[in-house]
Amino acid sequence: QVQLVESGGGVVQPGRSLRLSCAASGFTFSSYAMHWVRQAPGKGLEWVAVILYDGTNKYYADSVKGRFTISRDNSKNTLYLQMNSLRAEDTAVYYCANGYCSGTSCPPWYWGQGTLVTVSS
Amino acid sequence: QTVVTQEPSFSVSPGGTVTLTCGLSSGSVSTSYFPSWYQQTPGQTPRTLIYSTNTRSSGVPDRFSGSILGNKAALTITGAQADDESDYYCVLSMNSGVWVFGGGTKLTVL
Numbered sequence: 001q002v003q004l005v006e007s008g009g010g011v012v013q014p015g016r017s018l019r020l021s022c023a024a025s026g027f028t029f030s031s032y033a034m035h036w037v038r039q040a041p042g043k044g045l046e047w048v049a050v051i052l053y054d055g056t057n058k059y060y061a062d063s064v065k066g067r068f069t070i071s072r073d074n075s076k077n078t079l080y081l082q083m084n085s086l087r088a089e090d091t092a093v094y095y096c097a098n099g100y101c102s103g104t105s106c107p108p109w110y111w112g113q114g115t116l117v118t119v120s121s
Numbered sequence: 122q123t124v125v126t127q128e129p130s131f132s133v134s135p136g137g138t139v140t141l142t143c144g145l146s147s148g149s150v151s152t153s154y155f156p157s158w159y160q161q162t163p164g165q166t167p168r169t170l171i172y173s174t175n176t177r178s179s180g181v182p183d184r185f186s187g188s189i190l191g192n193k194a195a196l197t198i199t200g201a202q203a204d205d206e207s208d209y210y211c212v213l214s215m216n217s218g219v220w221v222f223g224g225g226t227k228l229t230v231l
Contacts, residue, residue: 035220037167044225045159045167045210050218059218062122100172104218107157109178111166 002026002110004096009115012086022079022096022112030054030074033099033106036081038092039114048094049081053102064090086119093117123147125213127223133201133230141226142193143211149192154213156194158187161225162207170209171196198228206230 008020022034036048049060049070058070069082079096093114099106124146133139143156150156158171169178171187174194184199194213198205211223 037222044208045161045212045222047212047220047222050220057218061219095166104216105155105173105214107155107169107172107212107214107220108159108167109169109172111169113166 004112006115
């Protein structure tokens with residue numbers, strides 16, 4: 001079965017960096033687009049970024065563009081989110097999810113349990 | 122920036138039918154937006170119900186269905202049950218690689 005396990009969350013000061021990881025198993029990782037979605041405490045879901053199956057194309061929400069970088073290592077079945085210049089408003093549970101296909105028309109499908117990022121001084 | 126709109130809240134009687142919608146602040150939703158629907162109960166991970174307008178995800182009961190109604194995407198729950206009481210989110214592809222979630226609908230079954 002599909003398993004997605006996020007890690008790397010924690011408490012970080014504003015302006016600092018953090019890298020999240022998502023270990024995937026149970027499906028052919030290199031064939032699927034992968035998403036990051038976040039949810040601030042008590043708020044709704046916010047799409048963050050997507051990377052296509054081969055890593056050649058990446059797309060970001062305006063709120064994180066220029067600060068966050070999505071990447072993947074298909075040899076390790078792992079998705080990453082490098083988060084720089086963190087702000088208090090980046091505080092959220094971060095979920096990784098696979099797209100149901102490989103390209104840009106593939107919405108989030110299976111979800112991980114999420115990892116909490118708290119940006120606070 | 123385009124805003125994806127959903128009803129903030131909705132209520133349905135047990136056994137009843139309810140249709141939740143997902144629209145755009147400007148323009149109409151079509152299948153080319155690949156509308157998808159998610160269910161989330163408090164403290165839990167989102168669960169995919171419907172993707173690409175009307176494809177039911179594995180294990181989702183057939184009382185959940187997706188469609189395009191007029192200029193919006195729609196999620197219809199037929200024969201609502203108590204455990205359908207959840208938050209429901211839609212997401213749309215903006216055809217630039219970017220996706221946008223709606224604000225969510227809190228469904229009450231009473």
